[in-house]
Amino acid sequence: MTKPYDFDAVPEHVRTYDKGPPLFVPAYEASHTMAATVLSDRIGSTADLLIVGAGGGIEIAHFARYFPQWRFTGVDPSQAMLDLASTRLNAEAGDAEWSLVQGTAADAPEGPFDAATAFLCLSFVPDDGSRLEQLRAIRQRLKPGAPFLMIHAASEIEQLERDFARFAENAGLRGADAELIEVAVSVNRQSIHILTPEREAELLEQAGFRLEGLFYRGLWIHGWEATACAA
Numbered sequence: 001m002t003k004p005y006d007f008d009a010v011p012e013h014v015r016t017y018d019k020g021p022p023l024f025v026p027a028y029e030a031s032h033t034m035a036a037t038v039l040s041d042r043i044g045s046t047a048d049l050l051i052v053g054a055g056g057g058i059e060i061a062h063f064a065r066y067f068p069q070w071r072f073t074g075v076d077p078s079q080a081m082l083d084l085a086s087t088r089l090n091a092e093a094g095d096a097e098w099s100l101v102q103g104t105a106a107d108a109p110e111g112p113f114d115a116a117t118a119f120l121c122l123s124f125v126p127d128d129g130s131r132l133e134q135l136r137a138i139r140q141r142l143k144p145g146a147p148f149l150m151i152h153a154a155s156e157i158e159q160l161e162r163d164f165a166r167f168a169e170n171a172g173l174r175g176a177d178a179e180l181i182e183v184a185v186s187v188n189r190q191s192i193h194i195l196t197p198e199r200e201a202e203l204l205e206q207a208g209f210r211l212e213g214l215f216y217r218g219l220w221i222h223g224w225e226a227t228a229c230a231a
Helices: 011-015 017-024 028-043 058-066 079-092 130-140 157-173 178-191 197-206
Strands: 048-052 071-076 097-102 115-119 147-153 209-218 221-228
Touching: 017 028, 017 157, 017 178, 028 058, 028 115, 028 147, 028 209, 028 221, 048 058, 048 130, 058 071, 058 079, 071 079, 079 097, 130 197, 147 209, 157 178, 197 209, 197 221
Parallel strands: 048 071, 048 115, 071 097, 115 147
Antiparallel strands: 147 221, 209 221
16 A cells, blocks of 8 residues: 655655756746746636645745735644744745645645645655545635635556656656656655546546546646636
8 A cells, every 4th residue: 555655754865855846847836937827817816725735835935926915724744844934935035925724635724725736745645535525624614606726747557657757757857866856756656546547537527526637748747727616
């Protein structure tokens, strides 16, 4: 059985976290700009956003750079990652309003929020009812019609080994050393629950979302745009 990944138990991974996504996620920074573009189109320049998996603070800092009037509530189960986020946001978020809560989506304030994101985090949650529970918790905190953007890996079962190889090769071409690649592949194999794109769509619909399509894709990393359906 895949074990849940505990960032608080691996402080070295927290200290070096900023190095990983830009090397392993194709067009990592651009994906945040694309997300900001989609969100701006749908919610305007003043809104309340729920940021699930906010540890590190990268998404909030990026969004705040473009839309300082957005108000952010970030949740993350790792206190060490939230500490990292707090340090970053104090330095980079300018005058934007933000708060951080330790926990999962189910521990977030009730809102309702105008939009939500979950980037590179829900794939840590297994598809044993737990992933659906988290998606429903996000839906319950959104206004009807609110956008939800989600980013993580998805792959067909028969393509999984190919996609792991491309994951490693992409990082190597971008300058990651062999040891970092080995660690990243190991973490993904042991702690990430990679579902098919079809299953991702099913879970979104079961949780009360209407899938609008992809707003971003880089190799096996998918970025889904969904809408909170009326209750």
